[in-house]
Amino acid sequence: GAVVSQHPSRVICKSGTSVKIECRSLDFQATTMFWYRQFPKQSLMLMATSNEGSKATYEQGVEKDKFLINHASLTLSTLTVTSAHPEDSSFYICSASEHGGVGIEQYFGPGTRLTVT
Amino acid sequence: GENVEQHPSTLSVQEGDSAVIKCTYSDSASNYFPWYKQELGKRPQLIIDIRSNVGEKKDQRIAVTLNKTAKHFSLHITETQPEDSAVYFCAATAGGTSYGKLTFGQGTILTVHP
Numbered sequence: 475g476a477v478v479s480q481h482p483s484r485v486i487c488k489s490g491t492s493v494k495i496e497c498r499s500l501d502f503q504a505t506t507m508f509w510y511r512q513f514p515k516q517s518l519m520l521m522a523t524s525n526e527g528s529k530a531t532y533e534q535g536v537e538k539d540k541f542l543i544n545h546a547s548l549t550l551s552t553l554t555v556t557s558a559h560p561e562d563s564s565f566y567i568c569s570a571s572e573h574g575g576v577g578i579e580q581y582f583g584p585g586t587r588l589t590v591t
Numbered sequence: 592g593e594n595v596e597q598h599p600s601t602l603s604v605q606e607g608d609s610a611v612i613k614c615t616y617s618d619s620a621s622n623y624f625p626w627y628k629q630e631l632g633k634r635p636q637l638i639i640d641i642r643s644n645v646g647e648k649k650d651q652r653i654a655v656t657l658n659k660t661a662k663h664f665s666l667h668i669t670e671t672q673p674e675d676s677a678v679y680f681c682a683a684t685a686g687g688t689s690y691g692k693l694t695f696g697q698g699t700i701l702t703v704h705p
Contacts (some may be wrong), residue, residue: 565632580691
C-alpha cells in the first residue's frame with residue numbers, strides 16, 4: 475500500500491517554456507503533499523507544502539510565482555515550473571501523507587528529472 | 592526553523608563491519624526522526640524512524656538511537672553488505688503547524704566493499 479506516482483519521470487524542455495509535473499497518491503487520500511528539489515549530490519530541499527483545497531505554503535527563498543502548486547483533490551497535486559531556465563534543472567520529488575502532522579510517514583514519489591536546455 | 596547536520600559525508604567500510612552515521616538538530620520541538628536510504632536516481636526509502644519518547648529502536652541489522660538532551664540521533668548498521676551501499680539521509684520533523692514537514696541532513700554516501 476501507500477503508493478505515490480509522478481509523471482513524467484523525465485522531461486527536457488527549452489528555456490522559457492513551462493513544465494507541469496503531476497504527483498498522485500494511488501491507494502490513499504493525501505491531505506498533505508510536499509514538493510522537494512534535489513540537485514546532484516545534494517540533499518532534498520523542501521520547496522512547499524500543499525494541503526488539499528488551500529494555497530500552498532512555500533519555503534523561504536522559493537518563488538511562488540515561478541513554482542505554481544495546485545492540490546485540487548485528495549489524490550493529485552501538480553507543480554508547474556513557469557518560464558523554466560537551465561538553473562531550474564533538477565530532480566523534483568513529491569511526497570504525500572494521509573494527513574499532515576508530526577510523525578506521520580511521508581510516502582515519496584519516484585521523482586521527475588527536469589532538464590532545461 | 593529546524594537545522595539538521597549530518598556526519599560523515601562519506602563512509603567506506605568493509606563488508607561485515609558496522610557503520611554509524613550521526614545527526615544533530617537544532618529545534619528542541621522536533622519529535623520525529625526518520626532515516627532514508629536513497630539509491631542513485633531513485634526515491635528516498637524509509638528504513639527506520641524514531642519518536643522523541645523513545646531512546647532506541649532496532650530493526651534487524653539497523654538501529655537508531657536518540658539523545659533528546661543533546662539533540663542528536665544516530666543510525667547504526669551492523670554486518671554491512673554491499674547492497675547497503677547508497678546515500679543515507681537523516682531528517683527531523685518539528686511540531687506545531689508544520690504539517691509534518693521534514694528537514695533533511697546533508698546525506699552520507701556509504702560504500703560497503705566486498
